[in-house]
Amino acid sequence: MxxxxxxxxxxxxxxxxxxxxxxxxxxxxxFPKVDGQEAIYFCGNSLGLQPKSAQAYIQKELDNWANLAVDGHFHGEDAWYHVRKKSKPALATIVGAHEHEVVAMNNLSSNLHFLMVSFYRPSPKKFKIITEAGAFPSDMYMLETQVKFHGFDPKEAIVEVSPRENEHILRTEDILQVIKKHEGELALVMMAGLQYYTGQVFDMQAITKAAHHAGAIAGFDLAHAAGNVPLRLHDWDVDFATWCSYKYLNSGPGNISGIFVHERYAEDRDLPRFAGWWGHDEGERFKMEKGFVPMYGADGWQLANSNVLALAAHQASLDIFEKAGIxxxxxxxxxxxxxxxxxxxxxxxxxxxxxxxxxxxxxxxxxxxxxxxxxxxxxxxxxxxxxxxxxxxxxxxxxxxxxxxxxxxxxxxxxxxxxxxxxxxxxx
CATH class of the missing domain: 3.90.1150.10 (Aspartate Aminotransferase, domain 1)
Structure with missing residues (x-):
């Protein structure tokens, strides 16, 4: 440059x-106004601004609902049964993945829990989780309760990596050293991709490589990274990740999340998961039969049917991202x-x-x-x-x-x- x-x-x-x-x-x-004056808005790390196009995108789906009602699932442009597919190209580009490795669904905290069901599989010997000290509260609470759910004490099972004395950011070599130190007991490295408080981007590729060398899984919360920094989750060999869409992805307060699951798990039917019918083989879904058969790739982690209005607002922003280029x-x-x-x-x-x-x-x-x-x-x-x-x-x-x-x-x-x-x- x-x-x-x-x-x-x-x-x-x-x-x-x-x-x-x-x-x-x-x-x-x-842009919002403060006392009638257009804001200098530097808060996209908490809530991104509304695209002007979002209203029209949502209105289109409201019109489909009004005019088609239940038939909107299978008829009209962007039929709701397959509506999740529309966001996949942009999401795959933003996080550096194949389209079958990503899907928009749920919200971030829910996705963290659902992904932990599959990827935190502790044993009496390998049960520890490494994360950064001062992680965002959702991550801290999620890790604490997941560890307790499996019968472990968070004080023993969760290892927090802190900056050195009189420093504010984590050194990559210190993270890797902690992974090495605990490798005999390590089940998972679960960190932010970009630390919300300091703004530090972690070396996700190096962390993932070290986790795998220790026989552990590597996952990331990308709430502050997605739409902010270029990501290459597939190439970095990350196991799983999730993010929200309301910060840098400008998709509306509390709006839909997304997940990444590496393609090595795309057809792993033995991997534990909490299933829902929208993750079931869509060719057989309406047979309404027992016996969960997951869809290929990240789609197999879906639970409920797609939130159409949320996806509409999300797509308004994603279309802008595709034009601008990450x-x-x-x-x-x-x-x-x-x-x-x-x-x-x-x-x-x-x-x-x-x-x-x-x-x-x-x-x-x-x-x-x-x-x-x-x-x-x-x-x-x-x-x-x-x-x-x-x-x-x-x-x-x-x-x-x-x-x-x-x-x-x-x-x-x-x-x-x-x-x-x-x-x-x-x-x-």
Missing amino acids: ETIIYEFSETFAQSMDAQDPLAGYRKEFL NDLRKKSELLTGYLEFLIRQISGESGVLEIITPENPKERGCQLSLLIHKGGKDVFDEFYKHAVVGDWRHPNVIRLAPTPLYNSFLDVYRFARILEQSLNKFA
């Missing part, structure tokens, strides 16, 4: 936007985040008031920067909001900012920097 010499000026930001081949996608999203989005993301980093360092200088705890290497982070504010804290963050900046506050003193390449601009980043400067002058 061509080296960009950043400048702390509005003219520079405007020139970057003028050269941005993805700039036009901003117009495809609806690799081009990543290029812009690195530039946007790099510009934000440059401006923060310019403002903070030698004061020590701001500390970026996200990796400095662009390859080790997504579009999120997490800032420790050592003076002013929540007052500084609240001042942002008064100036229509929407970010995310995390206890005790971290602000997460996510300039998202589909809809954020370099001018957004510049304007935020000026507001940051004013807020720090006021409270820090």
